[in-house]
Amino acid sequence: MARRFAALGASVVVCDVDDDGGAETVRLLQETGAVALFINCDVADANAVARLHDEIVSRFGRLDCAVNNAGIGGPWERIESYPRDGWERVLAVNLSGVFYCLQEQLKRMADSSGAIVNISSIAGKRGLPYQAAYTASKHGVIGLTRVAAQEAARCNIRVNAVCPVYTHTPLFEPMIADNPRRAEKMKERIPLRRFAHPQEIADTVTWLCSDQARFITGQALNVDGGMTA
Ligand SMILES: NC(=O)c1ccc[n+]([C@@H]2O[C@H](COP(=O)([O-])OP(=O)(O)OC[C@H]3O[C@@H](n4cnc5c(N)ncnc54)[C@H](O)[C@@H]3O)[C@@H](O)[C@H]2O)c1
Incomplete structure (x- = not known):
């Protein structure tokens, strides 16, 4: 997503608890001539989120x-x-983290308009067995998105959520790495018969932030190869 925003001409601030990954991302962006900066931030820490913004x-x-x-x-x-x-850590990062970020972002965009995208999941639309905390947090992200969109519309700030299906990232790869049969069964539940690529999520996010999506707010858009259909 950082690379996609940079390619579109944005100055990009990358935030993460992973210093090495953040520095590497920024290096890749800067190699293309983009303006990019890494700032370490644990989104579960409200004070750190305020300092970041x-x-x-x-x-x-x-x-x-x-x-x-x-x-x-x-x-x-x-x-x-x-x-x-x-339970507490997942809710702290995935749900309170989004809440703290929204608080800071809405304050700072109030005078100038803006667009915010919260990353939920298909687990925000349906229950995933054995993943109570993740499912609850991602449902919560959609609820927060809907509230924020209504509150912020008067300032011309749009707030949407994106709900990806399984996507080839370091979070997901370990789940299928040693079990190709499981991966195939998971793909069978997706009409387009494959997992998502990060680029496909990034394209959706940058589109939602663009002027092309100027009348879209409060939505939770599935990027799921048809799974929830
Ligand atoms: N990969 C999937 O299949 C999938 C599907 C649906 C939704 N998602 C969602 O997409 C988002 C990105 O996930 P991903 O798949 O790229 O995972 P990932 O593990 O590759 O990336 C998540 C990043 O968040 C950072 N992070 C973790 N805790 C943090 C904290 N407290 N403060 C700041 N940064 C923190 C990690 O260091 C990591 O760089 C997540 O919200 C995830 O729930 C992923």
Whole structure:
């Protein structure tokens, strides 16, 4: 997503708890001549999220678009035995993280309009067994998106969610790495018969942030090869 925004001419601030990954992403962007900056931020820490947004505005003057993408999978367990610390951490990152980011972004976009995309999941539209925390957090992201869209519309700020199906990223690859049969069964549930590529999610996100999507707000758009159809 950072590369796609940079290719479209945006100055990009990359935020993550992973310093090496963030630095590598920024290096790739800068190699193409883009303006890019990495700032370490744990989105589960409200104070860190506020400092992050202060720094973005002090360096670049304003914030036009934001993508709230940080997320973790958490434990796989039945609800009866689901570890509570796992529950709390998944909700802290995936749901409170989006809430803290929205608070800071909406404040800073209020005078100038803007577009925000929150990354939910197909797990925001249906329950995934053994993934109670992830499913609850991603349903919550859609709820927050709908509230934010209605509250922010008067400032011409659009807020949407994107709900990807299984996508080839470091979060997903370990789930199928040692089980090709499982991967095939998962693909059978997707009418287009494959998993998503990160570029396909990025294209949707940048489109939602663009003027082409200027009348779209409060939506939770599935990018799922037809799975939820
Ligand atoms: N890959 C999939 O199949 C899939 C499907 C649907 C939705 N999603 C969602 O897409 C988003 C991106 O996931 P991904 O697949 O690229 O996973 P990923 O693990 O490759 O990337 C997630 C990034 O979030 C960062 N992160 C984790 N905790 C953080 C925190 N507390 N503060 C800041 N950064 C933090 C990680 O360091 C990592 O760089 C997530 O919200 C995920 O739930 C992924």
